[in-house]
Each structure stands twice: as structure tokens, then as C-alpha cells.
Amino acid sequence: MSDLEEHRTPVSLNGLSEDDLRLQPLAKNPQTVERVIAVTFLFGTLFVAAFGASFWVNAKPWILGATMGAGLFLLGVGLVAWGKYLMPRGPFVEERHTLANSDADREAFAAAIVERGGSVVKRRKMLAGILGGGMGIFGIVALFPLLRSLGPLPKGTLFHTDWRKGSYAVDQTGRRVNVGDLAIGSIVTVFPEGTENSDRGQAVDQTVLIRISNQNFTTQKGRETWGPMGYVAYSKLCTHLGCPVGLYEQQLQLLVCPCHQSMFNVTNGAIPQFGPAPRPLPQLPLYIDSNGNIRAQADYDQPVGPGFFERHRVTGSKL
Amino acid sequence: MSDASATNKRAQREAAGPYGKIGQTLNELDDRLGIAKGGRTFMDKIFPDHWSFMLGEIALYSFVILLVTGVFLTLYFVPSVATVIYHGPYKPMDGQRVTEAWDSTMNISFTVRGGLLMRQMHHWACDIFVGAIVVHMARVFFTGAFRKPRELNWTIGLTLLILAIGNGFLGYSLPDDLVSGTGIRIAYSIMESIPFVGSYLAFWVFGGNFPGTATIPRFFILHVLILPLVILGLVGGHLFLLVRQKHTQFPGKGRTEKNVVGSPMFPVFIAKTTGFLFIVGGITALLGAFAQINPIWQFGPYDAARISYAVQPDWYMGFLDGALRIWPSWSFMGFGHTIPLEVFIPAVILPGIIFNVAYLWPLLERKFTKDNEIHHLLDRPSDRPKRTAFGVAVLVFLAMLHIASSTDVIANFFHLSLESTLWGMRILVIVTPIIAYPLAYKICKEMQSYRGGGKRKTPNIVSRTAEGEYVATPTPAYGEDVGHELDATPVPTYIEVEPDEPVESGVRTVDR
Ligand code: FES
Numbered sequence: 001m002s003d004l005e006e007h008r009t010p011v012s013l014n015g016l017s018e019d020d021l022r023l024q025p026l027a028k029n030p031q032t033v034e035r036v037i038a039v040t041f042l043f044g045t046l047f048v049a050a051f052g053a054s055f056w057v058n059a060k061p062w063i064l065g066a067t068m069g070a071g072l073f074l075l076g077v078g079l080v081a082w083g084k085y086l087m088p089r090g091p092f093v094e095e096r097h098t099l100a101n102s103d104a105d106r107e108a109f110a111a112a113i114v115e116r117g118g119s120v121v122k123r124r125k126m127l128a129g130i131l132g133g134g135m136g137i138f139g140i141v142a143l144f145p146l147l148r149s150l151g152p153l154p155k156g157t158l159f160h161t162d163w164r165k166g167s168y169a170v171d172q173t174g175r176r177v178n179v180g181d182l183a184i185g186s187i188v189t190v191f192p193e194g195t196e197n198s199d200r201g202q203a204v205d206q207t208v209l210i211r212i213s214n215q216n217f218t219t220q221k222g223r224e225t226w227g228p229m230g231y232v233a234y235s236k237l238c239t240h241l242g243c244p245v246g247l248y249e250q251q252l253q254l255l256v257c258p259c260h261q262s263m264f265n266v267t268n269g270a271i272p273q274f275g276p277a278p279r280p281l282p283q284l285p286l287y288i289d290s291n292g293n294i295r296a297q298a299d300y301d302q303p304v305g306p307g308f309f310e311r312h313r314v315t316g317s318k319l
Numbered sequence: 320m321s322d323a324s325a326t327n328k329r330a331q332r333e334a335a336g337p338y339g340k341i342g343q344t345l346n347e348l349d350d351r352l353g354i355a356k357g358g359r360t361f362m363d364k365i366f367p368d369h370w371s372f373m374l375g376e377i378a379l380y381s382f383v384i385l386l387v388t389g390v391f392l393t394l395y396f397v398p399s400v401a402t403v404i405y406h407g408p409y410k411p412m413d414g415q416r417v418t419e420a421w422d423s424t425m426n427i428s429f430t431v432r433g434g435l436l437m438r439q440m441h442h443w444a445c446d447i448f449v450g451a452i453v454v455h456m457a458r459v460f461f462t463g464a465f466r467k468p469r470e471l472n473w474t475i476g477l478t479l480l481i482l483a484i485g486n487g488f489l490g491y492s493l494p495d496d497l498v499s500g501t502g503i504r505i506a507y508s509i510m511e512s513i514p515f516v517g518s519y520l521a522f523w524v525f526g527g528n529f530p531g532t533a534t535i536p537r538f539f540i541l542h543v544l545i546l547p548l549v550i551l552g553l554v555g556g557h558l559f560l561l562v563r564q565k566h567t568q569f570p571g572k573g574r575t576e577k578n579v580v581g582s583p584m585f586p587v588f589i590a591k592t593t594g595f596l597f598i599v600g601g602i603t604a605l606l607g608a609f610a611q612i613n614p615i616w617q618f619g620p621y622d623a624a625r626i627s628y629a630v631q632p633d634w635y636m637g638f639l640d641g642a643l644r645i646w647p648s649w650s651f652m653g654f655g656h657t658i659p660l661e662v663f664i665p666a667v668i669l670p671g672i673i674f675n676v677a678y679l680w681p682l683l684e685r686k687f688t689k690d691n692e693i694h695h696l697l698d699r700p701s702d703r704p705k706r707t708a709f710g711v712a713v714l715v716f717l718a719m720l721h722i723a724s725s726t727d728v729i730a731n732f733f734h735l736s737l738e739s740t741l742w743g744m745r746i747l748v749i750v751t752p753i754i755a756y757p758l759a760y761k762i763c764k765e766m767q768s769y770r771g772g773g774k775r776k777t778p779n780i781v782s783r784t785a786e787g788e789y790v791a792t793p794t795p796a797y798g799e800d801v802g803h804e805l806d807a808t809p810v811p812t813y814i815e816v817e818p819d820e821p822v823e824s825g826v827r828t829v830d831r
Pocket residue numbers: 238239240241242243257258259260261262275276277
């Protein structure tokens with residue numbers, strides 16, 4: 001015993017006694033808590049091992065998740081309980097020193113920057129000015145090409161679609177739509193022939209073709225020839241934010257946008273009847289050729305889709 | 320023989336010093352890095368205990384999970400919109416033309432071992448990440464933890480929230496499925512709505528007219544490299560400031576502006592916080608296992624001309640979607656130009672105002688209260704009724720906008736017309752915050768006048784005396800010595816509970 005004593009060295013407890021309450025665990029019965037935590041750890045370890053095994057045998061995803069989740073969760077709970085109930089309960093305290101330095105230090109710091117830098121810059125005003133100007137210009141000059149190289153300029157692309165005079169309306173599979181194809185009250189999404197598989201065709205040219213009746217249908221004054229045999233076509237791009245206006249309510253004759261519930265009346269030129277869309281869906285003028293194919297008289301008379309700054313005020317006239 | 324080996328061992332022990340191999344290693348490190356003093360201070364660093372202080376930890380740990388699961392996903396995801404024909408285990412889609420992005424996400428979900436779990440964990444961890452940041456910020460706001468000297472950390476935290484939302488949106492877009500593609504379309508249109516520069520911005524960010532082939536690759540590199548790096552850096556800064564300025568604490572016995580009372584870094588805080596990391600990881604894994612999220616095979620690949628009727632953005636985008644729904648359809652047209660106010664105001668101006676007010680809040684409050692003092696003790700929310708009421712009103716406003724993002728669901732569910740639902744939401748969005756403010760204010764005042772409110776009470780034991788009198792005696796508080804009732808003490812060098820041998824008070828000996 002005394003032999004061991006020699007090899008011990010005193011360590012300060014900051015004046016706390018060994019049995020100070022703050023150094024004791026919070027748990028009333030540390031032994032019991034320890035046992036509970038041991039069981040938690042044990043099961044946690046088992047689950048983690050089970051996770052490994054289920055990964056090995058390529059078990060179903062939910063088994064992987066369940067074993068990993070349960071394992072981590074149990075280990076975590078045990079660890080938190082260990083920290084909370086079996087470690088010294090405290091509370092312990094630490095001093096909070098002011099972050100601010102003494103006035104002298106602050107002054108010295110400020111002086112170092114203002115005086116030192118100031119005298120250098122003041123004496124060489126011209127140099128500093130030219131350098132500053134050069135760097136500033138470089139900043140602006142560098143920023144522009146950086147942005148500019150990211151993509152093309154919009155130019156006219158926002159104003160036109162790929163619909164042309166005489167474009168055949170084809171469905172998603174590329175089949176030309178014939179006058180006999182649609183029953184009254186049916187709807188199909190069409191594209192100008194040749195674009196049905198392109199990204200732009202899908203995103204910009206998409207058009208809904210609805211058969212409203214079996215006689216020529218006029219949606220608005222000046223559009224007397226646009227709806228031959230009851231076929232009317234509108235851009236499928238919602239004028240709010242460009243979602244495809246995919247839902248056709250036949251009884252109400254409404255096209256509904258599923259994104260924010262804008263509703264467009266197909267009988268009067270798709271004037272928005274409800275919701276946040278600000279403009280009617282542009283209408284595509286159609287004609288039926290001698291073979292009975294549905295074709296476009298021209299491109300849309302205004303930009304399709306959501307609004308943007310350069311979009312001119314449009315009153316039905318050609319852009 | 321045995322004598323010699325005993326001496327040998329003792330010599331070795333003596334050479335190693337009182338703390339053995341570990342002590343030796345630490346000495347070697349200190350020779351080179353000079354870490355002993357700072358290291359000791361760090362081990363003694365005090366973290367105040369309060370349940371609300373772990374909200375930030377949830378955010379931090381879900382970010383760790385995002386990084387780990389994200390690295391896994393990056394190994395298999397192909398950020399390309401090139402067309403391929405799908406041939407995989409999911410039969411209903413067999414033979415369809417899809418993009419490589421969608422195809423590889425399907426591959427992760429159905430073929431890669433553990434892939435689906437990782438995907439779902441990643442998505443859940445993201446939702447938890449943003450949620451934890453929001454709740455953590457609410458805590459910081461309501462308790463006034465943003466006040467001097469912590470304004471900068473409030474700013475960093477708010478930036479982290481914005482980056483988290485942004486990166487969440489980018490990640491959500493990557494699989495190129497029908498639902499997320501619609502989200503990109505909407506983002507494109509929102510950008511386009513900005514006056515003067517909108518269409519140029521949209522063309523440059525997305526590399527051309529919608530959809531643009533650059534979108535997915537650009538989103539990918541932003542999502543997996545650039546934004547995570549920025550977030551990581553800011554998290555580092557956030558934690559550095561936390562350590563430098565030390566954590567705030569609620570007022571209480573022995574707690575002043577000049578101290579920190581709580582648990583020491585080592586071992587108590589380390590144990591709890593590591594346990595907490597495991598718990599967050601475990602819960603995320605369980606969610607990933609049992610709660611399906613973003614099943615892209617049900618949505619199908621993106622096709623600009625098709626749309627899913629279950630268009631629901633991730634929850635943190637809900638308030639924007641709601642604002643877009645209920646804002647009226649006023650567009651400005653004139654001078655040969657269009658300003659899509661129906662988009663620009665709810666989707667750009669509104670969040671701009673919200674985030675800018677949040678950024679400026681510490682300054683604004685300092686202006687109004689003329690309080691330029693340093694604060695380390697937290698407010699109880701009821702002590703600052705105006706601030707609390709304002710915060711509540713803003714949260715109510717955002718919550719209403721969020722609800723407004725499902726007008727169609729509400730209308731269906733309650734058999735209302737869309738029209739009346741829309742007007743109902745418009746009114747609620749404006750009226751509820753106006754009601755919430757005075758209500759919260761009043762409740763705060765009420766709580767102030769009720770001293771001791773919120774404290775746990777000790778039950779009384781009511782007993783009847785022989786004379787038939789009833790006497791109430793308070794039960795002793797648990798153990799009479801619950802931790803927070805004790806005076807705090809500096810962390811001693813040596814903490815060991817349940818000493819295995821009795822020792823003299825104040826001095827402990829250690830085996831050499
Ligand atoms: S995109 Fe159609 S209503 Fe918003």
C-alpha cells in the first residue's frame with residue numbers, strides 16, 4: 001500500500017470535496033441507470049450489426065433503414081442518458097471575459113491602420129486612384145463576360161414559336177390530326193410537325209386543340225376564320241408561370257391550370273375567368289386543308305407563356 | 320527474474336509520467352502545436368443547458384447527414400438530360416424515353432444497394448435541416464439572442480437559411496421528374512418576371528430559353544459543390560463566433576452577464592451532443608425506411624407538355640406558392656413594356672421584404688429601443704411583448720401563406736368553391752396577423768404579471784390531522800438538490816464520481 005502511495009501525485013479539485021453534490025450523478029440510483037443504458041447500448045449494437053448483415057444480404061430498403069435507424073437511435077439515447085444521468089450534474093461555471101480590448105489597444109490598432117495606411121495612400125494619391133480605378137473597371141469588365149457567356153441573348157426567341165403558316169398539327173407521337181379525329185368536347189395536345197420530340201417543341205410550341213362544335217367557331221371578333229369546324233387551338237403555356245394548362249372542364253368549357261388554378265374560358269378566346277393568370281391564352285389560327293388535316297394559318301400573334309419586361313402591349317395586332 | 324521485470328515495468332511507468340501513453344502523446348503534440356493551455360480551456364468550456372439550445376444542433380447534424388448521404392448519391396447520379404431508353408426493374412416505365420438524370424435516379428432507387436434508403440434519408444434530412452433552422456431562428460429571435468454582440472451571427476444564420484432553401488430547391492430539381500420539372504418551369508418564369516433584366520437573367524442562369532440543356536448540369540454543380548462549400552464555410556463561421564462569444568443563457572440562479580453556467584465540454588456536453596447526432600441520424604434513417612418521399616417513378620420523367628396534378632413543392636417553398644396563388648392577377652402594361660406584377664410582387668418583392676427585414680432586425684430593434692448594451696442573458700419572450708408579438712404575427716402570416724398553397728385541396732376537402740376558398744385565404748392572410756399581434760401582446764403582459772409562471776411546481780401533500788384539519792405540506796423537490804438549485808462551480812481538473820476509495824477532501828491522488 002505504502003509502496004503505491006509513493007507513486008501518486010496530488011491533483012487539485014479546486015477546493016471541492018470528493019463528495020460534493022455537483023460532482024455526483026443526477027441519477028438517484030446510478031447502478032440501475034447504468035444497467036438500463038447498458039441494455040440500450042447492447043440493443044443498439046445488435047441493430048447496427050443487423051444493419052450490416054441486411055446490407056450484406058441485400059435486404060429490402062425498409063429493413064436497412066429500420067435496423068440502421070433503430071441502432072443509431074438507441075446508441076444515441078444511451079449516450080445522452082449517460083451524459084445526463086451518470087456524469088457530474090454540475091452546474092459548472094465559466095467566466096465570460098469582455099471581448100473588447102483596452103482603450104489603448106484599440107487606439108493602437110486604429111492608429112496602425114489609419115495613420116500608417118493613411119500616410120502611404122495620402123502621399124501617393126495618384127497611384128492609389130489609378131490602381132483603384134483599374135481594379136474597379138476589371139471587376140465590372142470581368143463580371144459582364146462571366147454572365148454573358150452563361151447563355152445566349154433572348155433576342156426574338158421569346159416572341160415566336162415554331163408554328164408557321166401551313167404547319168401541320170401533330171400529336172405527341174407525330175401523327176397529323178385530321179378533322180375527323182376529335183369528337184366534340186375532346187382535347188389533344190399538338191405540336192407543329194417536326195418539333196414533337198424536341199425540348200423546345202415540348203416547352204414552347206405545345207398547344208391544346210379542342211373541338212367545341214362541328215361548325216366554324218368564332219371566339220372573338222376578328223377571329224372568324226380561326227376555328228374551322230369547331231376546332232380551336234390555344235397555347236398550352238399558362239400566362240401566369242408557364243405550367244401546361246392541362247385540364248379541360250368540358251361542361252364549363254374551361255381550361256384549368258393545375259399549378260394555381262387559373263381558369264380560361266375556351267369559348268371567348270381563353271379570357272382568364274379565375275386565378276392569378278393576367279392574360280388570355282394566345283389563340284392559334286387554324287385551317288383545314290383539302291386532305292382534312294388541321295394546319296396553322298400563322299404563328300401566334302403574341303408571345304406565349306408568362307410575362308416578361310420586353311413583352312409589348314398586345315391588342316390582338318401582329319407583333 | 321520476476322523482480323527484474325517488475326522494476327522494468329515501474330521504470331517504464333515512471334518514464335511515461337502520471338498520465339501514461341495518452342499524456343505522452345499530448346506532450347508530443349504540445350511540443351509541436353502548443354495546445355495544452357487552449358485545449359484545457361476548451362475541455363472546460365461551458366455550455367448552458369436548455370432544451371431550446373439543441374435546435375441548432377439538430378440543424379447542424381442534419382447537415383452532417385446531408386453531406387454523408389449526398390456523397391453516396393453523387394457516386395451514382397448522372398447530371399445529364401441526354402435521352403436514353405429506360406430498361407430497369409421498374410416495369411411500368413420499361414422502354415420509355417427518359418433523361419439520364421431520371422434514369423440514374425431510378426437506378427439509385429431500384430438497383431443500387433441501399434440507394435433508395437440513402438435518397439429518402441437525404442430528402443428527409445433536407446426537410447429537417449430547413450425546419451430546424453427556422454425553429455432555431457425563432458428561438459434566437461424570441462429570446463433576443465441576436466442582440467449585441469451577436470448581430471453578425473444572426474446575419475450568418477439567416478444567410479444559411481436562404482442557402483439551405485436554395486440548395487434544397489436545386490436538389491429537388493435534379494431527378495428531372497415531372498413534379499420537379501414543373502418547379503423549374505415556375506422558377507424560370509419568376510426570374511423572367513424581374514423588370515429590365517428578367518429575360519436576360521433567365522437566359523443566362525438556365526443557358527437559354529426554357530427548358531435549356533444547361534439546367535440540370537448547372538444545378539448539379541451548384542447543388543453538390545458550390546453551395547455546400549459556402550454553407551460549410553458559413554457553418555464554420557457560425558460555430559467559431561459561438562465559441563468566441565460564448566453561448567447565451569437564460570437568467571437564473573447565479574447566472575450573470577459575466578459568466579456561463581452549464582455543463583463542461585468534456586465529458587458531459589460531448590456525450591450528450593454526440594448522442595444527439597446519433598439520434599438525429601437514427602430518426603432520419605427511420606423516416607427514410609418508413610416514410611416514402613419523392614417517389615419519382617410515380618411521377619414519371621419530366622415532359623414540358625404534361626403535368627402532374629399533385630404539384631406540391633417541398634414544404635419550405637409553400638409560402639411562395641401560396642403567395643403566388645392568392646395575389647391578384649394585376650399585370651402592368653404600358654410604355655411598350657410588361658411588368659408581370661402578378662408574379663414579381665408575390666415571388667420576388669415579398670420574400671425580398673421578409674428577408675431584408677429579418678436581416679435588418681437587430682439594427683431596427685437597436686434603433687427603436689436605443690439599447691446598445693452587450694447582452695449575454697436571454698430575454699424571456701414574455702418580457703419583450705412587442706418583439707414577441709411582431710414575431711408571432713410574421714409567423715402567422717407565413718403559416719397562412721403556406722396554407723394558401725393548397726387552396727385546391729382545401730376546396731375539395733370542405734366542398735367549398737375555389738372562389739370562396741381563395742377569398743377566404745386572402746382575408747385570413749391579412750386578418751390573422753392583425754389579430755395575432757395584440758393577442759400575443761396581451762398574453763405576454765398576462766404572463767409578466769404572473770410571477771413564477773412556467774416554473775415547475777412541487778406537488779403538495781394534503782393530510783388530515785386528528786382534529787379534522789387539512790394541512791398542505793409541499794413535497795421536497797426531487798432529491799432536495801436538483802441541479803439548477805445548486806451554486807455553480809468552476810470545472811475541477813479531475814472529475815470522477817463514485818470514488819473507489821475515500822480520499823482527503825480537496826486533494827485527489829492519481830496512479831502514477
Ligand atoms: S402557372 Fe397556371 S396558374 Fe400559375
